[in-house]
Amino acid sequence: xxxxxxxxxxxxxxxxxxxxxxxxxxxxxxxxxxxxxxxxxxxxxxxxxxxxxxxxxxxxxxxxxxxxxxxxxxxxxxxxxxxxxxxxxxxxxxxxxxxxxxxxxxxxxxxxxxxxxxxxxxxxxxxxxxxxxxxxxxxxxxxxxxxxxxxxxxxxxxxxxxxxxxxxxxxxxxxxxxxxxxxxxxxxxxxxxxxxxxxxxxxx
Amino acid sequence: xxxxxxxxxxxxxxxxxxxxxxxxxxxxxxxxxxxxxxxxxxxxxxxxxxxxxxxxxxxxxxxxxxxxxxxxxxxxxxxxxxxxxxxxxxxxxxxxxxxxxxxxxxxxxxxx
Numbered sequence: 001x002x003x004x005x006x007x008x009x010x011x012x013x014x015x016x017x018x019x020x021x022x023x024x025x026x027x028x029x030x031x032x033x034x035x036x037x038x039x040x041x042x043x044x045x046x047x048x049x050x051x052x053x054x055x056x057x058x059x060x061x062x063x064x065x066x067x068x069x070x071x072x073x074x075x076x077x078x079x080x081x082x083x084x085x086x087x088x089x090x091x092x093x094x095x096x097x098x099x100x101x102x103x104x105x106x107x108x109x110x111x112x113x114x115x116x117x118x119x120x121x122x123x124x125x126x127x128x129x130x131x132x133x134x135x136x137x138x139x140x141x142x143x144x145x146x147x148x149x150x151x152x153x154x155x156x157x158x159x160x161x162x163x164x165x166x167x168x169x170x171x172x173x174x175x176x177x178x179x180x181x182x183x184x185x186x187x188x189x190x191x192x193x194x195x196x197x198x199x200x201x202x203x204x
Numbered sequence: 205x206x207x208x209x210x211x212x213x214x215x216x217x218x219x220x221x222x223x224x225x226x227x228x229x230x231x232x233x234x235x236x237x238x239x240x241x242x243x244x245x246x247x248x249x250x251x252x253x254x255x256x257x258x259x260x261x262x263x264x265x266x267x268x269x270x271x272x273x274x275x276x277x278x279x280x281x282x283x284x285x286x287x288x289x290x291x292x293x294x295x296x297x298x299x300x301x302x303x304x305x306x307x308x309x310x311x312x313x314x315x316x
Contacts, residue, residue: 001281039284044237047238068254069254078262082266
């Protein structure tokens with residue numbers, strides 16, 4: 001809405017404060033999403049403001065409109081979470097994905113498998129660093145021809161031997177990269193067409 | 205004594221079926237957020253916080269049941285119109301069928 005849509009300076013100030021509040025809350029989202037959300041709320045406020053002209057005072061009217069709309073934190077939270085996760089997946093941003101999944105878990109209890117998988121990928125990153133600083137304690141260990149452990153071992157038996165040496169680093173990096181892109185690709189598909197697939201499965 | 209319980213129960217029930225209501229309304233015509241809220245109030249008498257509707261619309265859109273488009277208005281403030289997608293129509297058909305079954309089952313128990 002523009003300044004010219006209001007006669008009352010106070011009403012315009014209340015309106016701009018609310019929009020600024022919304023803007024602050026969604027500022028971490030991509031620009032297109034911010035514009036879309038702001039435009040939708042702006043459109044809603046305008047329609048509601050115009051349709052309630054029985055309330056003569058513009059200040060009272062805009063306050064009623066905003067009160068009916070509610071606190072932006074409460075109704076925008078699920079929207080922000082979903083859009084953040086979607087954006088992070090599209091950008092292959094692992095920290096964004098983890099944050100999105102974490103918030104989604106807290107609010108909806110979904111994607112727990114994906115969270116575990118991504119944490120596993122991050123732990124592989126830790127192993128790469130551990131291999132550099134603790135080469136003898138990190139790797140793929142065998143003992144008497146049997147698998148003894150993969151990862152960082154604080155105590156290693158005398159009979160255990162590490163198999164891969166420094167090859168562990170490129171093997172971990174390549175396998176993590178492949179796994180990470182595969183996981184994110186799958187998650188992208190799941191988020192986009194999760195319910196559509198359910199419907200198709202049912203129809204089949 | 206039980207008036208408050210019934211009031212709360214009625215509100216909760218209406219909120220639960222909001223997505224079903226929204227999808228059915230959008231099956232009849234494309235609507236923008238504010239008009240949808242007005243129609244819900246007219247139809248159900250449900251005084252929902254207007255902000256409640258937007259996360260639901262967003263969810264339904266992300267799930268692929270709804271589509272939306274901005275339409276410019278003479279006022280200079282465009283409206284975001286929501287419509288049902290083809291998948292949304294198919295899903296709604298199934299949803300309505302499930303709803304009717306539930307109502308029928310519950311009514312059969314109430315009659316006892």
